[in-house]
Amino acid sequence: xxxxxxxxxxxxxxxxxxxxxxxxxxxxxxxxxxxxxxxxxxxxxxxxxxxxxxxxxxxxxxxxxxxxxxxxxxxxxxxxxxxxxxxxxxxxxxxxxxxxxxxxxxxxxxxxxxxxxxxxxxxxxxxxxxxxxxxxxxxxxxxxxxxxxxxxxxxxxxxxxxxxxxxxxxxxxxxxxxxxxxxxxxxxxxxxxxxxxxxxxxxxxxxxxxxxxxxxxxxxxxxxx
Amino acid sequence: xxxxxxxxxxxxxxxxxxxxxxxxxxxxxxxxxxxxxxxxxxxxxxxxxxxxxxxxxxxxxxxxxxxxxxxxxxxxxxxxxxxxxxxxxxxxxxxxxxxxxxxxxxxxxxxxxxxxxxxxxxxxxxxxxxxxxxxxxxxxxxxxxxxxxxxxxxxxxxxxxxxxxxxxxxxxxxxxxxxxxxxxxxxxxxxxxxxxxxxxxxxxxxxxxxxxxxxxxxxxxxxxx
Numbered sequence: 001x002x003x004x005x006x007x008x009x010x011x012x013x014x015x016x017x018x019x020x021x022x023x024x025x026x027x028x029x030x031x032x033x034x035x036x037x038x039x040x041x042x043x044x045x046x047x048x049x050x051x052x053x054x055x056x057x058x059x060x061x062x063x064x065x066x067x068x069x070x071x072x073x074x075x076x077x078x079x080x081x082x083x084x085x086x087x088x089x090x091x092x093x094x095x096x097x098x099x100x101x102x103x104x105x106x107x108x109x110x111x112x113x114x115x116x117x118x119x120x121x122x123x124x125x126x127x128x129x130x131x132x133x134x135x136x137x138x139x140x141x142x143x144x145x146x147x148x149x150x151x152x153x154x155x156x157x158x159x160x161x162x163x164x165x166x167x168x169x170x171x172x173x174x175x176x177x178x179x180x181x182x183x184x185x186x187x188x189x190x191x192x193x194x195x196x197x198x199x200x201x202x203x204x205x206x207x208x209x210x211x212x213x214x215x216x217x218x219x220x221x222x223x224x225x
Numbered sequence: 226x227x228x229x230x231x232x233x234x235x236x237x238x239x240x241x242x243x244x245x246x247x248x249x250x251x252x253x254x255x256x257x258x259x260x261x262x263x264x265x266x267x268x269x270x271x272x273x274x275x276x277x278x279x280x281x282x283x284x285x286x287x288x289x290x291x292x293x294x295x296x297x298x299x300x301x302x303x304x305x306x307x308x309x310x311x312x313x314x315x316x317x318x319x320x321x322x323x324x325x326x327x328x329x330x331x332x333x334x335x336x337x338x339x340x341x342x343x344x345x346x347x348x349x350x351x352x353x354x355x356x357x358x359x360x361x362x363x364x365x366x367x368x369x370x371x372x373x374x375x376x377x378x379x380x381x382x383x384x385x386x387x388x389x390x391x392x393x394x395x396x397x398x399x400x401x402x403x404x405x406x407x408x409x410x411x412x413x414x415x416x417x418x419x420x421x422x423x424x425x426x427x428x429x430x431x432x433x434x435x436x437x438x439x440x441x442x443x444x445x446x447x448x449x450x
Contacts, residue, residue, distance in 0.1 A: 044269040045353050045382065046374025071354060073381050094384065096321065096354035126381070128270050129296060129321035129352055148373035148396065149271025155298050156351070157270065159319065171373065177402065 020134055023100035027107060027137025031120060034112055036065075037220035038120040040136050042160055043144035044153075045126030048170040048203055050076045052144070053123060055203040057083035059213050065117040067106045069098040069125045076123065086115065097130040098122065100137060118220045128153070132160035139219070140165035145185055147171045147178040154188035162192045166199065168212070173202040245359055248325035252332060252362025256345060259337060261290075262445035263345040265361050267385055268369035269378075270351030273395040273428055275301045277369070278346060280428040282308035284438050290342040292331045294323040294350045301348065311340065322355040323347065325362060343445045353378070357385035364444070365390035370410055372396045372403040379413035387417045391424065393437070398427040 031038045041049050053066055057080050064085040068076040069092060077089035088110040090102050103122060112120075122138060124131040132141075143164045145153055148171060154161045161167070167189055169182050186198055197215070201208035256263045266274050278291055282305050289310040293301040294317060302314035313335040315327050328347060337345075347363060349356040357366075368389045370378055373396060379386045386392070392414055394407050411423055422440070426433035 044271060044351065044374075045378050046269055046272075046371070070381055072383055073377075075377060075381070094354075096352070125354065126269065127321070127352055127354055129319075129350065130355065146271070146373060148371060148399070149269075152298075152300060153270055156295055156300070158297055174373070174402065177399065 020100045023104050024135040024137045027100055027104055028139075030107060030112060031137055031139075032223065034115065034117075035220075035224050036115075036117055036120045037216060037223055038122065038136075038138040038140075039166075039216065040122050040124060040131075040138035040141045041144070042124045042128070042131045042141060042164075043126065043146075044128050044149060047126070047144040047146040047149065049123050049126070049144060050079055051203040052168070052170060052201065052209070053080050053085075053121060054083040055206065055209045056121070056213060057085035059210065060119065061085060062116075063118045063217075065110060065112075065115055065120050067103060067110065067120070067122045069102070069123055071095070071125060086110065086117065092125055096125055096127050097134055098124050098136055099134045103136045119216055128157040128160055132163055139223075142166035142168055144168040144170045147174045147180040151180045151182070151184045154185050154192070158192055161189050164189075164193065164196050166197050166215075169198065169200045171202060171204070172200045172207055173205045245325045248329055249360035249362045252325055252329055253364075254362075255332060255337060256362055256364075257448065259340065259342075260445075260449050261340075261342055261345045262441060262448055263347065263361075263363040263365075264391075264441065265347050265349060265356075265363035265366045266369070267349045267353070267356045267366060267389075268351065268371075269353050269374060272351070272369040272371040272374065274348050274351070274369060275304055276428040277393070277395065277426065277434070278305050278310075278348060279308040280431065280434045281346070281438060282310035284435065285344065286310060287341075288343045288442075290335060290337075290340055290345050292328060292335065292345070292347045294327070294348055296320070296350060311335065311342065317350060321350055321352050322359055323349050323361055324359045328361045344441055353382040353385055357388055364448075367391035367393055369393045369395045372399045372405040376405045376407070376409045379410050379417070383417055386414050389414075389418065389421050391422050391440075394423065394425045396427060396429070397425045397432055398430045 061084040066087045077087040080087035286309040291312045302312040305312040
């Protein structure tokens, strides 16, 4: 990002960034060698990442492995395991994003090479800002916006929406109660990013969930084709 | 935070942190000299910070000045001005939190010493993690959790809930549609923090808004008593 006069940016030292990318590349190689398609799932706290993962786990069962990133608690991994998939928790202990090093350790812990899953989903820490700068080794970043958050969030947090391949508009069952215009969010995202697909989902009613499952499985089958 | 074996923490260099605290102390001195009570408002994106500020602005009018922090766009300041209060926008240009230096510049820009407001509210960047570590010169931190985010967020993001003086449970009008137990959130917050007050609010229906206004004005009147 260019320095603006009078504005002081927190700079991430270049060698550290390159080290993250190096480890991310190694994670990516390991994931691909297992024939898995990996997604880095990013949103605010409470947009419904874990609830969506529970819904996906109920359908995908052992075809899905999940790495859960949280500042603290093992709550999310327990929810995903209960729904039927494989899950591993990373507690970041204060850090506001996952990095490739932490994910590398989680891949060891989850015994990646012994799994026969098709999909690996990494749920990042709930944060729309910092996680966008760290590659973890994924094939794609997907971001959620839930209806209660408001349809003005894309341009307020452009760094993530510029990098995603999938936009997930969640809690769509709340549409009657919410003044949220999905077309506004999509249009603002298109102003930043020319290559993303959109799904409107409700983990509660199931709307869009199977469709999103099929989409991810199709991406995985293209890897091994 | 103590280093846990096998866990790598992002360390903030001590001199930088001290510089922030020094500038925060100077901001605090300036704000107090003007007889204002200052609040640092922190939550996830979409918890309703700006909507609450609009509701407060409609009641408080020129008794309220607002500093709006956002990664990008001037949207929030415009909303608060339209509702009748004084507002100034800080675009952080990528940074995930406000710091005392940025707020100091905003105090100049808003011409703090020429204002006759009673309250100054600083709306931080939508993020439950990073803003908690930076004092801005405020009298208190207040955190919002909205019902759609879920009642499990306090222990997942403990650093902010440990530091607040006010817990604002927002979008309370959605209670019939949400499985959110306010008592769970409050109890978890009490496990981290012995000195906070709670308000249940709906900026949409107005529930709790006047009460919160009165509370803040009482805090301000204690400053000058």
